[in-house]
Amino acid sequence: MNGEVFVNFPFIIVALLLAIGFYTIGFKRNLIKVVIGIEILEGAVNLFLVALGYVKGGYAPIYTLAPQEAANPQNMVLPTPQALTLTSIVIGVAVSALMLAFAVNIYKHYGTLDVTKIRRLRG
Amino acid sequence: MIEHLPALMIAVPLFGAFIAPLFKKKQNIAAIWAILITAVTVGLSLLLMYQVRLNGVIVYVFGANKPTLVLPSGYKVPIRIMFEIDGIGAFMAISATLMSFIGALYSYSHVKAESGLEKYYALLLLLEVGILGMVLTGDLFNLFVFLEIAGIAGSALVGFRNYRGEASEAGIKYLIVSAVASLMVLFAIGILYGEYGNLNLAYISKQVSFNTLDMIAFGLLFTSFAMKCGSVPMHYWVPDAYTEVPAGINPVLLVSTYASLYALFRVSFTLFANISLSLTRIGWIMSVLGVLTMFIGVTMALVQKDVKRLMSYHAISQTGYMLLGVGVGLTVLSDPKALAEFGRTAMAGGIFHIINHIIYKSLLLMTAGALFYVTGTRNLNEMGGLARKMPITTLCFIVGAAAISGIPPFNGFASKFLIYESSYRLNPLLAVFAMVTSILTLASFVKVFASAFLGPPLEKFENAKEVPKPMIVAMVILALLCILFGLFPDIVLDKLVYPAVDALIKVAQYQTWGGLA
Numbered sequence: 001m002n003g004e005v006f007v008n009f010p011f012i013i014v015a016l017l018l019a020i021g022f023y024t025i026g027f028k029r030n031l032i033k034v035v036i037g038i039e040i041l042e043g044a045v046n047l048f049l050v051a052l053g054y055v056k057g058g059y060a061p062i063y064t065l066a067p068q069e070a071a072n073p074q075n076m077v078l079p080t081p082q083a084l085t086l087t088s089i090v091i092g093v094a095v096s097a098l099m100l101a102f103a104v105n106i107y108k109h110y111g112t113l114d115v116t117k118i119r120r121l122r123g
Numbered sequence: 124m125i126e127h128l129p130a131l132m133i134a135v136p137l138f139g140a141f142i143a144p145l146f147k148k149k150q151n152i153a154a155i156w157a158i159l160i161t162a163v164t165v166g167l168s169l170l171l172m173y174q175v176r177l178n179g180v181i182v183y184v185f186g187a188n189k190p191t192l193v194l195p196s197g198y199k200v201p202i203r204i205m206f207e208i209d210g211i212g213a214f215m216a217i218s219a220t221l222m223s224f225i226g227a228l229y230s231y232s233h234v235k236a237e238s239g240l241e242k243y244y245a246l247l248l249l250l251e252v253g254i255l256g257m258v259l260t261g262d263l264f265n266l267f268v269f270l271e272i273a274g275i276a277g278s279a280l281v282g283f284r285n286y287r288g289e290a291s292e293a294g295i296k297y298l299i300v301s302a303v304a305s306l307m308v309l310f311a312i313g314i315l316y317g318e319y320g321n322l323n324l325a326y327i328s329k330q331v332s333f334n335t336l337d338m339i340a341f342g343l344l345f346t347s348f349a350m351k352c353g354s355v356p357m358h359y360w361v362p363d364a365y366t367e368v369p370a371g372i373n374p375v376l377l378v379s380t381y382a383s384l385y386a387l388f389r390v391s392f393t394l395f396a397n398i399s400l401s402l403t404r405i406g407w408i409m410s411v412l413g414v415l416t417m418f419i420g421v422t423m424a425l426v427q428k429d430v431k432r433l434m435s436y437h438a439i440s441q442t443g444y445m446l447l448g449v450g451v452g453l454t455v456l457s458d459p460k461a462l463a464e465f466g467r468t469a470m471a472g473g474i475f476h477i478i479n480h481i482i483y484k485s486l487l488l489m490t491a492g493a494l495f496y497v498t499g500t501r502n503l504n505e506m507g508g509l510a511r512k513m514p515i516t517t518l519c520f521i522v523g524a525a526a527i528s529g530i531p532p533f534n535g536f537a538s539k540f541l542i543y544e545s546s547y548r549l550n551p552l553l554a555v556f557a558m559v560t561s562i563l564t565l566a567s568f569v570k571v572f573a574s575a576f577l578g579p580p581l582e583k584f585e586n587a588k589e590v591p592k593p594m595i596v597a598m599v600i601l602a603l604l605c606i607l608f609g610l611f612p613d614i615v616l617d618k619l620v621y622p623a624v625d626a627l628i629k630v631a632q633y634q635t636w637g638g639l640a
Contacts, residue, residue, distance in 0.1 A: 025299070038299065042302075045306050048313050049309075052313055052316060052317040078320070080322070081313075081316065084264055084312075084313075087268060091268070091271045095274075098275060098278065098279060098298060099299070102278075102291045102294050102295035103295065105282070105285050105288070106288060109287070110288050120292060121363045121366070121367070
């Protein structure tokens with residue numbers, strides 16, 4: 001029982017982070033906080049990917065200076081999830097930079113970051 | 124050379140996008156560069172369609188000459204990134220490249236007065252890269268990456284006029300929607316990877332079965348892509364984004380919306396073929412979503428005063444037709460008799476409507492852009508009597524309005540008719556809603572026509588002139604396409620649309636590429 005909880009621990013955190021992220025996007029009124037919500041969501045998804053890639057007793061797929069028992073390719077893990085996570089982090093940086101740039105520009109023109117007041121486009 | 128065509132489809136616009144910022148001092152050259160690059164991609168995509176019709180599904184593997192390479196441990200799964208192009212991929216590629224070309228041509232004079240144009244054209248080309256990547260790829264993670272590229276480039280272009288606060292507002296709305304949607308796509312991809320240890324579309328589509336995790340992944344992908352293609356509960360970003368984006372980008376942004384629609388179809392027909400074959404409910408969900416989308420979109424459009432906003436609501440409403448047509452096909456997918464009788468026709472209608480709608484809606488949004496260019500306002504109440512001042516724009520508008528309302532002999536009629544007669548066979552109520560929507564569409568375009576073009580000439584527009592040549596050429600090309608597609612729908616259906624429909628229906632064809640178990 002205890003072991004099961006530990007194995008699933010990252011996924012419980014992922015679920016929590018997803019909930020926090022969606023709550024922040026949906027219910028916070030400050031635009032910067034909405035951006036933070038999306039960042040939390042992204043963190044959740046990245047954690048999910050990394051947690052998926054963990055194999056108990058597996059070795060990193062680097063042949064240089066690898067220990068004896070890792071030399072057998074069967075013992076090495078596939079590096080795909082880590083590669084996915086790195087790509088996703090890079091994309092996330094671009095998204096958040098653009099969102100913050102929009103937020104700055106909105107503050108310049110509207111004088112507020114309250115999402116309920118940034119509503120010139122309607123109908 | 125010819126075997127590297129799929130890679131060139133991405134490489135050429137990507138190269139163009141990274142060269143474009145170098146023309147900072149001479150922005151005219153940046154525009155001409157973008158027109159040149161997009162023209163080349165149009166040629167490439169036509170060649171690609173030709174190849175697909177000749178040889179069937181094209182599988183292009185990056186970094187290897189055949190897709191069947193296996194891991195050193197002998198684990199037999201596809202491990203390389205690959206592009207897999209079938210009828211519908213090539214069809215979407217043609218739409219994307221054509222519209223990028225038209226958009227670049229139109230932008231040449233439409234945004235001439237703005238600054239930072241070298242970035243504008245770089246983003247336009249990046250948006251094209253994103254769309255092309257989405258429709259050509261055969262790898263789930265690649266799909267996510269290109270979805271994000273298209274989302275980022277698209278929202279940056281929506282906020283391009285950064286001296287207007289509204290543009291930033293629309294931009295951040297679009298970006299938030301697309302960021303949340305793509306993160307959920309990535310989450311679903313993670314679930315599928317955890318389950319099957321692979322990212323290849325064809326490979327996973329063979330493994331998918333009826334279990335809770337697969338259903339969750341399907342649900343996530345379905346909602347995210349429905350959100351990004353502007354289907355009803357999540358449609359609110361569409362009017363803002365389409366209104367604020369410069370009119371030259373409208374065609375490309377439309378195609379990027381429909382690239383998400385393509386992804387929705389790909390996911391429901393190919394990736395989760397095992398599930399949708401046995402659950403007709405999914406087809407029904409898509410059809411009902413389509414009906415709701417078309418009806419709510421058109422009713423919102425009726426009350427608008429801003430000419431571009433009005434047309435954007437129509438864009439939502441027309442997306443409903445595509446969802447309805449393809450949804451009817453998805454509902455009867457497991458029933459070969461019904462599929463042959465009307466399902467295939469319905470899907471042809473839906474997919475034909477994609478390219479038709481892209482053409483006439485771009486045309487309409489461009490005429491709205493031309494009105495804005497001349498009058499400096501988008502408010503219908505302040506316009507009037509422009510028909511005599513801008514005869515060509517007026518003619519183009521009439522063609523576009525007739526096409527969107529489904530009046531023969533324009534292209535809107537050709538695809539809408541296919542949808543009416545086939546959705547009637549599934550449930551008459553669906554067809555009734557589709558027709559009512561069409562009539563309401565006509566009503567609202569009569570209103571635009573009367574208030575912008577007819578009436579006595581207003582004094583303040585005395586010096587109004589017809590828009591510059593590149594804008595006219597772009598609009599006339601689209602107007603001619605509207606008429607041509609309407610007069611000879613059979614040729615387009617045979618050469619472009621039915622290959623696309625068959626590509627969606629025949630999953631087995633998509634799966635048999637390398638012979639890996």
